[in-house]
Amino acid sequence: MVDENDWRLTGQEKYLKGVALYWREYTRSSESWDHDHCEFCWAKFMVEDHPDVLHEGYTTEDEYRWICKKCFEDFKGIFDWKIGDE
Numbered sequence: 001m002v003d004e005n006d007w008r009l010t011g012q013e014k015y016l017k018g019v020a021l022y023w024r025e026y027t028r029s030s031e032s033w034d035h036d037h038c039e040f041c042w043a044k045f046m047v048e049d050h051p052d053v054l055h056e057g058y059t060t061e062d063e064y065r066w067i068c069k070k071c072f073e074d075f076k077g078i079f080d081w082k083i084g085d086e
């Protein structure tokens, strides 16, 4: 568990508290946008293979927000996420 002073927490509870999350493979949302970042630690999600990028993670249903596995595990107790059924 982490505490509420963790450096990764910057007010995400306003839009991520209690939302449903889905474990998915990362896909590009548009031709002009080739990556996203974890909402908490800024780990990078990409389709292409590069060092230190993630290819799957937890995402909101619209795939607008992405959360890496580590941050999911660290913050699930604070954010009360629901895991959505595919």
Ligand SMILES: [Zn+2]
Binding pocket: 038, 039, 040, 041, 042, 043, 067, 068, 069, 070, 071, 072
């Ligand atoms: Zn993260």
